[in-house]
Amino acid sequence: MQKIVDFEKCSGCHACFNVCPQDCISMKPDEEGFLYPEIDNEKCIDCGMCQKVCPALTEYKGNPRGRAYAGINKDDETRENSSSGGVFSLIAEHILSQGGIVFGAAFDEDLSVCHIEINCTDDLHKLRGSKYLQSRIGNTYKKVKMHLDLGKTVLFSGTPCQISGLITFLGKDYENLVLQDIICHGVPSPFVWSEYLKFRGNQTGGKAEKASFRDKSYGWKRYFVKLDFAGGRKYMKPFDKDLFMRAFLNNLCLRPSCYVCHSKSVERQSDITLADFWGVENICPELFDNKGTSLVLVNSSKGQTLFDEVKERMDYRKVDFDKAIKNNSSICISAKLPPKRDEFMLALKNKPFDKAVKACVPQRKLRRAMSFAKRILKKVTGK
Ligand SMILES: Cc1cc2nc3c(=O)[nH]c(=O)nc-3n(C[C@H](O)[C@H](O)[C@H](O)COP(=O)(O)OP(=O)(O)OC[C@H]3O[C@@H](n4cnc5c(N)ncnc54)[C@H](O)[C@@H]3O)c2cc1C
Structure with missing residues (x-):
């Protein structure tokens, strides 16, 4: 082969x-x-x-470091249904209002994730919200090219590696293409997600029909994972207590390339980068209400024009770039490979989901005890 x-x-x-x-x-x-x-x-x-x-x-070539903004979509309902400040929806609505096409990640019927195209705002809800697993691109790059060659404006939204893939596939610049990426922690395995859904389904006695990784009913900072099952039953847990999110955030189920990511840089290949503005309460407290604030990095003149066209529908402030990314090291540092990653992936094949996570995620009490011991040691030895 x-x-x-x-x-x-x-x-x-x-x-x-x-x-x-x-x-x-x-x-x-x-x-x-x-x-x-x-x-x-x-x-x-x-x-x-x-x-x-x-x-x-291919050698990674990004735009020179751009401008950083904190932004909030003024439409409360859209922001509530978005992961951070709902800025993606503003950009997408603007492109759609000009007769353009938007590509992004959506759940399909079995709650796996794939890239789709939409051409009207009625379908925008399908793309809204972060889905924490790798989205299947399928033949969307070919579709993007087809629309571009027909002269349509296209917004392509995805992870930085998907943006890189589209750029190298197209092989040339298109004035009518807008690239929007996210700051990406890494993409979890679709297999782990399906095992998780099976586990929750067995516990709840049904099939999950809807999923949200970022339910903000109890606030943006401590978001919940929410599953809706047939018959009206629901599952809701804060992210730090949810088994899938614990595996994800402890880097146990990321794609191997995420540990050596080729697309990590403050010099972005996209026109606009979106992320959660973690730490906004210290940098720009007037834009913190715990309902979600986006970090918007404007990386090109095309991105700036777009930002200027939608900014009236946002509460926003320009912020210092370095301060803005301080709490989001994923912009330029790959996820750390934990020693138990392979053990976790194997454990899922023969252990229930909860047992596999508990066996491989460092226990919080143990972690605290270890860092306490380290602090004491440092005080005693001065090292
Ligand atoms: C796998 C993943 C990892 C992330 N890691 C970080 C991080 O480390 N730090 C951080 O600040 N933010 C991270 N984000 C981004 C963050 O969660 C929000 O998506 C971002 O702030 C945009 O929010 P919004 O409110 O503007 O719009 P939303 O409506 O919440 O964003 C939707 C957009 O995200 C895209 N999207 C959703 N799921 C996927 C997917 N699986 N693959 C590709 N594109 C997808 C959609 O196409 C759409 O364009 C991550 C997102 C994903 C999907």
């Missing part, structure tokens, strides 16, 4: 899948549920296009 790039560097961006002129690449899940390209050697003509568009084999 031919290989495009080393396994641990492949982000699953789908650029190779979209570019292959022979359609001889398929994206196949590995045992952890992450998609990797598989080449049909019978059909392959060795044209090398797949390697040419692979972002992991």
